[in-house]
Amino acid sequence: MKWRLLPMMELNGAMQMAIDEAILTARARHKVPNTIRFYTWKPSCVTIGYFQSAQQEVDLEKAKQAGVDVVRRYTGGGAVLHDNEVTYSIVLTESDVPSNIIDSYKKLCLPIVYALRLLGLKAEFAPINDILVSGRKISGNAQTRKQGVVLQHGTLLLKVDIAKMFSLLKVPNEKLRDKVIERASARVTSLEQELGRSVAVDEVIAALEKGFTAVLGISLERGKLTRFESELAKRLAREKYATKEWSFMR
Amino acid sequence: MELYEMKLINYKVEHGKLLRISVEFQGDRITQIRITGDFFVHPEESLFEIERLLIGKRVNEIKPVLRYFVRTKGVQLVGFSVEDLVEALNLAMVDKETQA
Amino acid sequence: MDEELPKGLLYNDNHSWVKVNGDVVEVGITKPFANSVKEFVYIELPEQGKEIKKGETYVSMESVKWSGHLESPVSGEIVEVNNALFDEPSLLNQDPYKHWIMRVKLLDKDELNGLMDADQALANLSCKLG
Numbered sequence: 298m299k300w301r302l303l304p305m306m307e308l309n310g311a312m313q314m315a316i317d318e319a320i321l322t323a324r325a326r327h328k329v330p331n332t333i334r335f336y337t338w339k340p341s342c343v344t345i346g347y348f349q350s351a352q353q354e355v356d357l358e359k360a361k362q363a364g365v366d367v368v369r370r371y372t373g374g375g376a377v378l379h380d381n382e383v384t385y386s387i388v389l390t391e392s393d394v395p396s397n398i399i400d401s402y403k404k405l406c407l408p409i410v411y412a413l414r415l416l417g418l419k420a421e422f423a424p425i426n427d428i429l430v431s432g433r434k435i436s437g438n439a440q441t442r443k444q445g446v447v448l449q450h451g452t453l454l455l456k457v458d459i460a461k462m463f464s465l466l467k468v469p470n471e472k473l474r475d476k477v478i479e480r481a482s483a484r485v486t487s488l489e490q491e492l493g494r495s496v497a498v499d500e501v502i503a504a505l506e507k508g509f510t511a512v513l514g515i516s517l518e519r520g521k522l523t524r525f526e527s528e529l530a531k532r533l534a535r536e537k538y539a540t541k542e543w544s545f546m547r
Numbered sequence: 548m549e550l551y552e553m554k555l556i557n558y559k560v561e562h563g564k565l566l567r568i569s570v571e572f573q574g575d576r577i578t579q580i581r582i583t584g585d586f587f588v589h590p591e592e593s594l595f596e597i598e599r600l601l602i603g604k605r606v607n608e609i610k611p612v613l614r615y616f617v618r619t620k621g622v623q624l625v626g627f628s629v630e631d632l633v634e635a636l637n638l639a640m641v642d643k644e645t646q647a
Numbered sequence: 648m649d650e651e652l653p654k655g656l657l658y659n660d661n662h663s664w665v666k667v668n669g670d671v672v673e674v675g676i677t678k679p680f681a682n683s684v685k686e687f688v689y690i691e692l693p694e695q696g697k698e699i700k701k702g703e704t705y706v707s708m709e710s711v712k713w714s715g716h717l718e719s720p721v722s723g724e725i726v727e728v729n730n731a732l733f734d735e736p737s738l739l740n741q742d743p744y745k746h747w748i749m750r751v752k753l754l755d756k757d758e759l760n761g762l763m764d765a766d767q768a769l770a771n772l773s774c775k776l777g
Contacts, residue, residue, distance in 0.1 A: 348588070
């Protein structure tokens with residue numbers, strides 16, 4: 298079966314998370330094939346993991362002032378600032394991945410590693426769910442499984458502004474903020490930093506596409522969201538992801 | 548009559564994730580608990596079941612209960628272990644005692 | 648990623664190795680797997696005397712990065728378990744090929760044909776992209 302590749306979309310965070318969930322639901326009901334898509338965030342958005350508490354992790358006042366959205370994800374993991382990055386999401390049936398979470402992360406992250414190598418970088422997969430270049434994190438990934446379907450989405454940093462990121466996140470001790478930023482800068486990198494030039498979204502998406510087809514051994518057919526998915530995504534964005542009830546659930 | 552005491556503890560798992568636990572004790576029994584952090588639990592609902600399981604239990608009796616649950620339900624925890632959770636709760640208890 | 652697997656062992660697709668000693672085999676976990684989940688803090692060993700089927704859970708484990716279980720590569724009677732691992736789970740990180748988890752008396756030797764040798768297992772595991 299051919300997989301579906303959706304067009305690149307630049308949208309707000311609530312909508313992006315809603316679309317990912319809508320695709321998962323559509324797949325669970327066999328309405329659509331396995332699907333891959335790439336997207337960017339506008340405006341910038343902090344997403345927190347499903348098990349995090351927004352209040353504990355994010356400086357909500359600063360985020361509001363900066364015009365940065367705050368959205369809880371459907372997937373676990375940590376708080377991420379989506380600023381200058383390309384995000385991918387992949388939705389496939391659970392039978393297509395190993396049941397062991399560790400193994401499934403590896404299977405679905407290797408396409409990203411391939412793509413980075415195509416771009417000329419010495420990338421490697423670091424268990425459980427990170428991708429590193431020269432030992433520094435360039436991509437974080439998160440997965441959930443619902444109704445026999447797996448959704449994994451992850452980031453690929455084009456450019457990173459650590460200071461901006463930490464201005465929006467809470468740090469355990471304000472006095473240590475500089476130290477925290479310093480340590481984080483040493484552990485994180487971006488495509489721009491590694492390639493020494495600015496990188497266009499299109500270039501990254503082209504490499505990612507090749508990565509998924511080559512590593513997963515699939516063929517991609519260009520398609521678009523079905524009516525079912527668009528309607529569901531709009532409802533999910535409005536009634537779930539954009540609501541305080543969902544984002545401040547914990 | 549022992550007071551209800553709310554404790555907040557941040558427990559960093561070495562090479563793992565951060566566990567933030569908000570727990571209320573009555574004596575050494577857990578009366579309320581909420582576990583947040585940047586970890587993963589598969590399936591996700593298992594975490595809420597774990598929180599419910601812990602209510603009314605003594606900290607020194609939860610380890611086998613949690614292990615049994617994780618094993619029989621085939622739960623996968625990413626970023627922390629049952630051991631870490633129990634250790635964090637023990638720390639919260641100790642904290643409580645030194646304050647009394 | 649430079650990974651190696653010892654040549655004399657057989658492997659399944661679930662991070663476990665098998666060492667054949669006639670009718671009785673030893674079963675343990677591979678080093679690449681131990682390295683990826685980091686330090687083990689708890690092992691729930693299988694029960695001595697019990698029957699195990701290939702594909703069934705034989706061990707539940709907790710490490711700092713992951714808690715879960717592994718599937719048995721063989722079927723038979725568990726004749727011995729390595730109790731030392733209960734007291735010191737990190738032995739598995741130190742030398743996973745020395746510290747076997749269980750010894751199994753095979754039900755059917757032909758079952759071993761379904762396992763991989765080191766080269767096949769390495770290819771299966773490989774991070775190297777063509």
